[in-house]
Amino acid sequence: MGTEGGGVAGVMATRRGRRPAGGGVQLTFEVIAETLRDQIHSGRLKPGDALPTQTALMREFGASSLTVQKAMALLKQDGWAVSRPGKGAFVAHRDHADDLDGPETDAPVGGTTARVEALELALAEAVQQIADLRGRVEALESGGVERGR
Structure with missing residues (x-):
């Protein structure tokens, strides 16, 4: 048993x-x-x-x-x-x-679900990194515009 x-x-x-x-x-x-x-x-x-x-x-x-x-x-x-x-x-x-x-x-691309999931994960991580970088650039521009000019 x-x-x-x-x-x-x-x-x-x-x-x-x-x-x-x-x-x-x-x-x-x-x-x-x-x-x-x-x-x-x-x-x-x-x-x-x-x-x-x-x-x-x-x-x-x-x-x-x-x-x-x-x-x-x-x-x-x-x-x-x-x-x-x-x-x-x-x-x-x-x-x-x-x-x-x-x-x-x-x-070689086989169209497998695992490959698609890995690409989707990489894309999601890239999108998050871009959003983080945009936030940093905006913060630098808003705080650094007065000092730089």
Whole structure:
């Protein structure tokens, strides 16, 4: 009974690639994604190379198709891979100096929700910075006009 409850919590927690606090063991989809990231980072897989097929990954890791799909979704979300409908998944073009910060602007655009959300967040931050700068300029102009002239 206890394992069933933990399993349900584990399944619910893994939907977003997260695990309960204190969980030190990687989930299978995380292992698959990390293995592929390591191969990309080491140069074994290069930008534009085809990633292993779902069937090959299922066989190699003894994983279900859903687990492999979750690993691929994680790689795509993080900007490491892109899908080409009817062709498969491929290593995304990335700037190797920025491996940890997510997708680069020159990464192939896949129209993913994660990419759109990241761009919306960056835009919102830029708008806030512009508003802050406008406030500073106005404050300087109103206080500095008399002293400067």
